Amino acid sequence: MLLLVLIVVLVALTFEFINGFHDTANSIATVVATRVLSPGQAIALAASTNLIGAFWGTAVAKTIASGLVDTGVVDVTLQVILCALLGGTVWNLITWWRGLPSSSSHALIGGLCGAALAAADNNWGALIWSETVGDWTKNEGLLWKVLLPMVSSPVAGFTLGVFMMVFLWAIISGMARAGGALGRLARPLWVNAIFGKAQLASATYMGLAHGRNDAQKTMGIIALALFGAESSGALDGLPAWAEFLRPDGGGEDIDAWIIVACALVMAAGTAAGGWRIIKTLGHKMVRLHPIHGFAAETSSATILTIAAHFGMPVSTTHSISTAIMGVGFAKSSRALKWTVIERIVWAWLLTFPAAGGLAYGLLWLLGLIGWA
Numbered sequence: 001m002l003l004l005v006l007i008v009v010l011v012a013l014t015f016e017f018i019n020g021f022h023d024t025a026n027s028i029a030t031v032v033a034t035r036v037l038s039p040g041q042a043i044a045l046a047a048s049t050n051l052i053g054a055f056w057g058t059a060v061a062k063t064i065a066s067g068l069v070d071t072g073v074v075d076v077t078l079q080v081i082l083c084a085l086l087g088g089t090v091w092n093l094i095t096w097w098r099g100l101p102s103s104s105s106h107a108l109i110g111g112l113c114g115a116a117l118a119a120a121d122n123n124w125g126a127l128i129w130s131e132t133v134g135d136w137t138k139n140e141g142l143l144w145k146v147l148l149p150m151v152s153s154p155v156a157g158f159t160l161g162v163f164m165m166v167f168l169w170a171i172i173s174g175m176a177r178a179g180g181a182l183g184r185l186a187r188p189l190w191v192n193a194i195f196g197k198a199q200l201a202s203a204t205y206m207g208l209a210h211g212r213n214d215a216q217k218t219m220g221i222i223a224l225a226l227f228g229a230e231s232s233g234a235l236d237g238l239p240a241w242a243e244f245l246r247p248d249g250g251g252e253d254i255d256a257w258i259i260v261a262c263a264l265v266m267a268a269g270t271a272a273g274g275w276r277i278i279k280t281l282g283h284k285m286v287r288l289h290p291i292h293g294f295a296a297e298t299s300s301a302t303i304l305t306i307a308a309h310f311g312m313p314v315s316t317t318h319s320i321s322t323a324i325m326g327v328g329f330a331k332s333s334r335a336l337k338w339t340v341i342e343r344i345v346w347a348w349l350l351t352f353p354a355a356g357g358l359a360y361g362l363l364w365l366l367g368l369i370g371w372a
Contacts, residue, residue, distance in 0.1 A: 001078075001229075001234045002234075002238065002239075002242060004078050004079075004082075004234075005078060005225070005226070005229050005234060005235070005245060007082065008078050008081050008082050008085070008222075008225045009222055009225070009245075011082060011085045011086065011089070012081075012085055012218050012221050012222045012225070013218070013222075013261060013262070013265045014085075014089065015085050015088060015089050015092075015108065015218055015221075016215070016218040016262050016265045016266050016269065017265050017266070017268060017269035017272075018089055018092050018093065018096075018104075018269060019092070019104040019108075019214060019217075019218065019266060019269060020050070020265070020266040020267065020268065020269020020270040020271075020272065021096075021269045021270065021272040028042035028043065028045070028046045028203065028206075028207075029320070029324075030199075030203075030288055030292070030293035030296050030297055030320075030324065031045075031199055031200075031203040031293055031297070033288045033293065034196070034199060034288050034289055034290045034292070034293040036196045036199045036200065036203075036290055036293065037200075037203070042203070043270065043271055044271075045200075045203060045204065045207060046203075046207045046210070046270050047267045047268075047270040047271040048207070048267070049204055049206075049207025049208045049210075049211060050207055050208075050210055050211035050214075050215065050263075050266055050267050050270050051211060051263050051264070051266070051267040052208060052211065053207065053208040053209060053210060053211025053212040053213075053215065054211040054212065054215035054216070054259065054262060054263030054266060054267075055259060055263060056208065056211070056212045056308075057212060057216075057308060057309075058216060058219065058253075058254045058259070059216075059308060059309065059310065059311035060212075060213055060216035060217060060220065060307075060308055060311055060312070060313045061216040061217070061219035061220040061223060061254045061259075062220065062254065062311060063145050063220065063311040063312070063313060064108075064109075064112075064216070064217055064219075064220025064221055064223075064224065064313060065219075065220040065221075065223040065224045065227065065254070066224070066227075068109065068112060068113070068145070068146070069112065069113075069116045069224075074116050074119045074120035074123070075119065075228075075232070076116070076119070076224060076225075076227075076228040077119065077228060077232065078225055078228065078229055078234065079363065079366055079371065080115045080116060080118075080119045080228075080363060081112075081115070081221060081224065081225040081228070083111070083114075083115040083118075083359045083360075083362040083363040083366065084108070084111035084112040084114070084115040084116075084221070084359045085108075085111065085221065086111070086358070086359065086362055087107075087110070087111030087114060087115065087355045087356065087357075087358035087359030087360075087362060088104070088107035088108040088110065088111035088112075088355045088359070089107075090355075090358055091107045091110075091111075091351060091354050091355040091358060092104055092107050095347055095351070098347075102317060102347040102348065102350075102351045103315035103316075103317045103318055103348065103351050104214065104217075104315075104316075104317070105213075105214065105217055105313050105314065105315045105316070105317075106150065106315055106348075106351045106352045106355070107351050107352075107354075107355040108217055108218070108221065108355070109146055109217075109313065109352070110351060110352040110353065110354070110355035110356040110359070111355045111356060111358065111359040112221070112359070113352075113356050113359075114355065114356030114357060114358070114359035114360035114363075115359040115360065115362070115363050117356075117360060118359070118360040118363040118364055118367075119363060145311060145312050145313065146312075146313065149307060149312045149313075149314045150314070150315070150318075150352075153303055153307065153314040153315065153318050153319050153322075154318045154319070154321075154322040154348075155322070156303050156319075156322075157299060157300055157303055157318065157319040157320070157321070157322030157323040157325075157326065158322040158323070158325055158326040158329070159326065160299035160302065160303065160323060160326065161295060161296055161299045161300075161322065161323035161324065161325065161326020161327045161329075161330070162326040162327070162329055162330045163299075163326075164295035164296075164298060164299050164326075164327070165291075165292070165295050165326070165327050165330035165331070166330055168291060168294075168295060169330075172186045172191060173186075191290075191291060192289060192290050192291070195289075195290035195291040195293075195294045196290040198290070198294050199290050199293050199294045199297065202293070202294045202297035202298045202301070203293075203297055205297065205298065205301040206297040206298075206300060206301040206304075206320070208301070209300070209301040209302075209304035209305045209308070209316075210301075210304065210316050211263070211266065211267075212304070212305065212308045213304045213307060213308045213313065213314065213316060214266065214316055215262050215263055215266045216262075216308070216313070217313050218262050218266075219254050219258050219259055219262045220254070220313075222258050222261075222262070223247065223254050223255070223258060226245060226246075226247050226255075227247055229245075230246060230247055244257055288324070288327070292324075292327045292328075292331070295323075295327050296320065296323040296324045296326075296327045297320070297323075299319075299323040299326070299327075300316070300319040300320040300323040303319045303323075304316060304319055317348075318348065325341065
């Protein structure tokens with residue numbers, strides 16, 4: 001049983017590594033596309049800020065660990081967690097290979113929901129959201145923490161992207177009308193130079209927000225696996241070297257070693273890069289200049305930071321992609337390349353059911369051979 005625990009932890013960290021290089025593009029695509037930083041410099045910035053951001057709170061990790069699956073209805077075994085991780089990982093690799101910026105967050109949560117449903121024999125009561133649908137005063141469970149943010153965060157990203165561009169253009173137009181020194185600063189050459197520097201700050205903000213939200217999701221999965229293993233007696237009689245696997249804080253806290261491991265692995269994955277998705281986000285959707293990159297990164301990072309504060313595991317992919325769309329729409333609706341956007345939206349729509357279906361099928365197969 002100890003071997004299975006270690007396998008689950010290893011697969012979870014593998015998912016975190018893949019999440020790092022899969023979502024690298026989300027935090028650095030704009031700063032690369034605007035040529036403010038070289039790809040190597042952008043990856044170094046993203047890896048370091050992701051690492052720092054991962055240590056910044058555990059609200060999202062706690063949502064994943066104890067706020068989505070009703071453990072009173074379904075037994076969250078190590079096999080359930082393993083299938084959830086494999087479902088999310090396979091879908092991540094498929095979309096990465098196709099160069100589509102799908103959501104690692106929704107792949108992971110979809111995998112967890114699919115595996116939980118399979119383990120509960122399709123009893124939807126396994127998901128806590130079913131208990132909160134009738135009570136809108138509860139700000140918890142799958143409905144509040146995942147499904148509503150899944151819809152609202154892309155809308156917020158698009159809207160904030162449009163607002164930021166209109167706001168910045170209003171300032172620049174005012175400077176141009178003022179004339180003199182301010183008018184000179186409003187010229188395109190100076191605007192690009194100023195926002196080229198400002199984008200270093202917005203890219204840093206984006207990297208911190210990305211690490212704060214995304215790294216915590218795998219922390220929660222590992223904590224959930226260890227909580228379940230402890231309650232089932234799988235951690236009884238651990239050898240001395242493996243005592244670190246025993247949860248220290250029960251269902252309330254995420255152990256320090258989990259935070260450190262996920263932060264380091266995600267940073268390593270980020271350093272590995274994800275050029276296919278960078279090309280889609282940074283070049284194919286809309287042509288970007290530094291002012292556009294600043295607006296998109298600031299908008300997306302703000303959404304991620306607010307969501308992380310409330311423990312909502314929202315999609316970095318959705319927030320930055322829709323912020324870029326909003327910025328492009330503010331320029332001109334004709335500036336957007338709608339065929340590329342259509343492919344991205346289809347990947348979004350398919351992610352949750354596809355990862356969930358993969359996890360469901362994997363657990364079903366394990367049941368057939370008597371291992372689940």
